[in-house]
Amino acid sequence: MISVSGVSMRYGSKVLFDDVTTTFSAGRRYGLTGPNGAGKSTFMKLLTGELPPQKGTVVRPAKLGVLGQDQFAFDRSRVVDTVVMGNGRLWNALEERELLYAKADLTDADGIRLGELEGIVGEEDGYTAESDAAILLQGLDIPEELHERTMSELQGGQKMRVLLAQALFGSPPALLLDEPTNHLDLDSIHWLVEFFTRYAGTLIVISHDRHFLNAVCTHTADIDYQTIITYTGGYDDMVVAKTQIRSRIESENAQREKKIAQLNDFIARFSAGTRSSQVQSRRKEVERLQTTELARSNIQRPYIKFAMSRPSGRTPLEIKSVAKAHGDLQVVSDFSAIVSRGEKIVLVGRNGAGKTTLLKALLADAPGMPASPADIDEGGVRWGHEVSIGYFAQDHTGAIQNGMTAVDWLHQFDPDASRQEIHGLLGQMLFSGEEGLKPTGALSGGETARLLFCRIMLQKPNLLILDEPTNHLDLESINALNVALQRFEGTVLLVTHDQDLMEEVGTRVWHFAGDGAITDFKGAYEEHSAALA
Template sequence: MLALENITLHLGDRELLDGVSTFINPGERIGLVGPNGAGKSTLLKIIMGIQEMDDGSVALANEETLGYLPQDGVDPDFTLTVLEEVETAFSELFELEMKVKGIQEQLSQVDPQSKEYEKLMERYGILQTELEASGLYELRSEVEKVLMGLGFSEEDFHRNTSEFSGGWLMRIALAKLLLRRPTYLLLDEPTNHLDIESLQWMENFLNNYEGAVVVVSHDRAFLDTITNRTLALRSSDISDYAGNYSFYEKKWEEERELLMNAKKNQEKQIKETQEFIDRFRYKATKARQVQSRIKQLEKMEQIELEDEQNNVSFRFPEPPRSGQVVMKLEDLHKSYDEYQVFSGIDYEIERGDKVAIVGPNGAGKSTLIRILAGNEPFQKGDRIEGHNVTVNYFAQHQADELEPKKNALETLMDSGSNQKESRLRTILGCFLFQGDDVFKKVKVLSGGEKSRLALAKMLLSPANLLIFDEPTNHLDMSSKNILQQAIQQYEGTCIIVSHDRAFLDPIVNKVLEVQPGYIKTYLGNVSYYLTRKKEEEEQEKKAESVAAEKEADKNDQLSRKEQRRVEAERRNEISRRTKPIRQKIESLEKEIEQMESRKVEIEEAMAQPDFYDDEEKVKKFSLEYDQLKSDLTDRYSKWEEFQQRLEVVEQEVSSE
């Protein structure tokens, strides 16, 4: 058991931790939560012995081990490859292997009849047994499995660590930590540098992990998936909840409501007591009672409530209305030297779309949104902005473009939004700039603070197409909720790259999956996308398995000539039974093509500056446009229905 007893720490005049005591049992899954600055990361550092404390103790059994992943600051050996760097986590085992090889070499040079040979053989037996028990021989395949789960390709294994960005270096550090399998795994914001696929792999890994896991994270879905106990740091103390983050949130709201009622009652009692004191202070007959009430007030422990941001709201400026089609990519090609990112992709964004862009790191998500934002050149194709489209783009590097000599408040005041100072302070508060933090110069802000300030500045500019690249990485739960609500209420079009499913799900209505070589759209939120992906993968595996079994059976039973005859008959049968369906599909496709062509003609007419001068024409085209959209929806639905019928018939014939 890992026991924390009376942990106390002061930072200047502030009491960060005041007698914090708790315990962690082997195998537990714990979320360590609390508002920004509550001391979560500091507590993990105290457990690891990195941060000194003013008082208290951390107790750990001799045979138990700790493993820790910080938010940043990992320092790999840049002379090593990825595989070599990860294997340094097991340097003692590789040293043992070298000792065994060394004895083998000595044995080849010593007389087998000598006493020296006998001693070497005895030593060799002991070390060889130890080596086999260590699991080193299975370790290399486990290393590769973990690295691939975290998004590395086999080609990456042999690349030098100096070739990778900070986010990928964090993944290397995480791989080393997961492979060590400590008794207590302490993770500080482990999801910040993962894509959705790696995140799902990690959730599965941690759910099957034998040791205890303590995680600090602002990813609600991640916490809900892996934790079953929550430790909440608030007001320098810790509270224990027997459930995941959603359970804790519900219980905390109930507790807060009770606390607010208790505070109201206490304030009423204080007021009545003070009124009695003021009224009878100078009456001799009431002197004893007055003194009693004064002592009562002095002894009363006043109920304090934390400042909460839940009642703070933020709305984007009203966006100018754009055309129905906001952005089009046509036959777009993009490559970096020999590496082809996109080869002839087409994509269309309509007014009001809220799109999540997902996919593995390196597939081209950030490249795609930079192209959409107009910040990235491409080799071939067209990027077509719709009528009256104004774009606002947030990326992590924009933090570097802030004016270093200005403070946070001045940065927002110079954004041209003409908002009052009080309103700008409120917005800064939404993004964790409290009190005098608004006067901090940009040049002294941390990377996370600069990113939050750049996000706040961007949100003050009116635009009808917002593009975000990982906007939640440096936000706490409360700030994410405020941003989430603002995007939900936003009437323009929005594109977001993020791995935070709980943040995305209530916002988006489409998911664009970017994979090496293709893109694919799913109508729905991220949870729907993940469900569909799982179903598709299971169907694909099942189809491959069935096909393999059938192929094996047929190879056993039929000659090649017979196989060709049977396959020809099957093709003829499929053709005969699917012909009416294919004719329907072809007919629908012609109708769709004609309707799409007419829809484009109307859109081009609508984009003309003088289009809205003719009211009769506007009315006629608008009615036709709406009817076309309705008819297209109907035709696509029927097309999908006939496609499904076609697949069913083909499967039936194949299984006969």
């Protein structure tokens, strides 16, 4: 069980949640919901102890299994090591021990320290750590030949399973997972649902995926109205119950505003007259009512619009017999296609089928893009006349430098743009006023994605390459993106596992079978599915 009492967090004038008291019990599976920037990851960090609360206390078991929102964080580590890192105390001791043993001559102090470290390694079952990790990995369908590889070599679904093994390492009584379904295809999500419904400890999971939450959760803790309210049931049950509560809060707010208006009216009428003591007391009352801020819902919709500064030629892209292998795995074999201006192509297929590989190969020597090492083994790519590309990569790590404000980060991509234009764009994407001055390092997953969209909107390209753009986005933002892509007049190459986006945006489908073959279907996704059935 994890219990939270009197916990508050705020940044600047933005209150995330205030005076929250709640418990998370064993055997229950909680969804933690709320729009981008609501404070879900922050709250989870309070639960894990990574971040101290500004007020209040959290009581937690000694061991917790944790999966962070950044699933690329371990890309340089070996797979087994990544799992062992799940036990931080053990991992640190192992690392320090290795450093000491590597020293040419050991001092007495080193010797004493080594003794202590051996003690920790023993206590934490360090001598069987690698084999324990291997058993866990096997159980999660990660074959032995991958255990020694580095994380960056794994595809999305596999990476997720390794991170899950990391969280499960040492059998913790509670699992806390931040957006585990990002980057996963439907089959992997089904697998995860099965897995979670069998988990006996306390499960707390953050997700923007309604279907997933409905399938997994017995309870939903929703962050809104500057507090956290726990509802029984999954996402849909929460929405129904919340609507009732919302109408109550909103009518309370409305009554309060009406009261303030009436008092102000009285003050205006009689302030010059004889009833000064009454006016005085009403002034005080208004002050009191106004200082207790009205709690408003944090659900908001951004406005995404992709304009192009000029159109490309009629044939923005020609692909001729492109082939690409990773080692002995043929990811793309002999693919040719001619892309016409205005086409919206959705790239579909299971995790690891080669969608990102193809995009990176196409981008290797595209106009205005930095040369990338992911080149092509065979064939050629020809970019057409006047093509300008807006690229939204799958991995956001490092895409936005730390240590600056959102405004300054964005402005550097068009120094000629006026400050007003930059603020306008940011406001459209829900960074209004003070929010635009936020340090880039503080941005939430969804805010990072929104800022990356601001950059594309500022650059006004005529060809968009979007690799799983809806990961991290909340429902409102996904909807806004869907509409924007439908209205965009340029060309789109889009990788997504989002059913609505595939169906509503796509005018052509590239289906990756997984064995290197890509079928090119000129028509909407639904027709493509019908043709397969």
